Amino acid sequence: MAKLLEVKNLDIRLKKGKETIPAVNGVSFSVEKGKTLGIIGESGSGKSLTCYGVMGLLDKKLWDYNGEVYLDGELLDIKDNKKMQKIRGNKIALIMQNPMSAFNPVITIGAHFVETINKTGETKKTKEEIRSKALELMDKMRIRDPEVVYKSYAFQLSGGMLQRIMIALALVSEPELLVADEPTTALDLTVQHEIMNILHGMQKDYETSILIVSHDLGVISHLADDIAVMYGGEFMEKGPAHKILADPEHPYTRGLFSSRPAFSKERLKMMPGSPPRLEERGTGCQFYGRCGERKNGCKEYSPDKGTMISDREVRCLLVDTEETQRKLGA
Ligand SMILES: Nc1ncnc2c1ncn2[C@@H]1O[C@H](COP(=O)(O)OP(=O)(O)O)[C@@H](O)[C@H]1O
Ligand SMILES: [Mg+2]
CATH class of the missing domain: 3.40.50.300 (P-loop containing nucleotide triphosphate hydrolases)
Structure with missing residues (x-):
């Protein structure tokens, strides 16, 4: 792959x-x-x-x-x-946790599409081309009444709607x-x-x-x-x-x-x-303080790489020890 x-x-x-x-x-x-x-x-x-x-x-x-x-x-x-x-x-496009903060409150959703599409496209598009692209993307995001949404402001829409619009905007550049x-x-x-x-x-x-x-x-x-x-x-x-x-x-x-x-x-x-907060983190196994299975050596365990078990990588001294023993036994 x-x-x-x-x-x-x-x-x-x-x-x-x-x-x-x-x-x-x-x-x-x-x-x-x-x-x-x-x-x-x-x-x-x-x-x-x-x-x-x-x-x-x-x-x-x-x-x-x-x-x-x-x-x-x-x-x-x-x-x-x-x-x-x-x-x-x-x-690369980013969608974030809080959709509301990603929108400019004083311009319409349509204006966000205009801005985004103009930024990405090689050639300048007409208003009508932008509108139809926006409606098509919003339709893909299963937004009902995309024409109404196009003319709306962020504060008039729900969080779920804004998140769908954010994904539609992210898809503009494919x-x-x-x-x-x-x-x-x-x-x-x-x-x-x-x-x-x-x-x-x-x-x-x-x-x-x-x-x-x-x-x-x-x-x-x-x-x-x-x-x-x-x-x-x-x-x-x-x-x-x-x-x-x-x-x-x-x-x-x-x-x-x-x-x-x-x-x-x-x-x-x-x-x-x-x-732990950043200042409280140790240098060995990060999970040491909360781990119910910790043993001697765990506090200092800090390998460059985790242990490979077939196509999986695990960062744990216990798993590492078990795997080493399994290999020695085999
Ligand atoms: N601007 C910042 N100033 C100080 N510490 C920060 C700042 N941003 C994040 N951190 C700290 O960095 C650590 C990782 O943060 P973050 O990547 O936001 O975690 P997550 O997304 O997994 O919740 C946290 O301990 C957080 O408190
Ligand atoms: Mg986070």
Whole structure:
């Protein structure tokens, strides 16, 4: 399978005076053409920072960051805002958690389409061409009465409607990669479901690759072909979705799954406590403090790479030890 996006050793540190505090610790991943990678983890794990890093959206005054990001084999200059702006408008599109904040309150939805289409197109389009393209995209997003919506302002529309419009706007340039950071978190359940179906349908129609981030296992299991489980700025487990969902290897993944369906709202059953703040993170296994299965050596466990178990990578000393013993026994 061809990789559309490949990220190698993305490292993000928060600048604090003369020091820097690690926030994302050299994560590597890829998204295949027409496929979906889901990053899941509790709030504060570094999921959004990872997305911003890939898109070149990190504020250089606040963050020190490094890593290689390849799109279709081409190395992107994630520190060059001008170059990244061009890529963001064309090959990569972003949809965010809060649709309301993505819209300018004083211009109509139609004017947003005019702005976006003019920015992406090579040749200037007429008003009528833009309108019909917008109506076509909104129709694909199952928006009823798109003519009325076209003339409306953001504040007149619901969150679910705005999220659909945001996806329609993202599709204007027919992006190869859609980055969706908690795209359904602000929406109620039925609307969440509709948006996921829309994303799924869109992927079929356009062969778009999707990088989707969520703290919600329902969203991830619905859409992802591959899953990366993030905690404390690291990937605890990464691999094919069906394998991880059926048989999670890492104690963190197991805790996350077992506390479903309400793990975002209630305390995690198997994992009391909450993710550490940046300043509180240790240097060994990030999950050490909350892990019910920790052993000697876990506190210092900090490998460059996780253990490979067939096509899955797991970052856990216990799994590593078991796998080594299995190999020796074989
Ligand atoms: N602007 C910021 N200043 C200081 N710390 C930040 C800032 N943005 C994010 N962080 C910290 O970085 C960590 C990762 O954040 P984030 O990527 O937003 O997590 P997630 O998206 O997984 O919830 C968190 O501990 C968060 O508090
Ligand atoms: Mg986030």
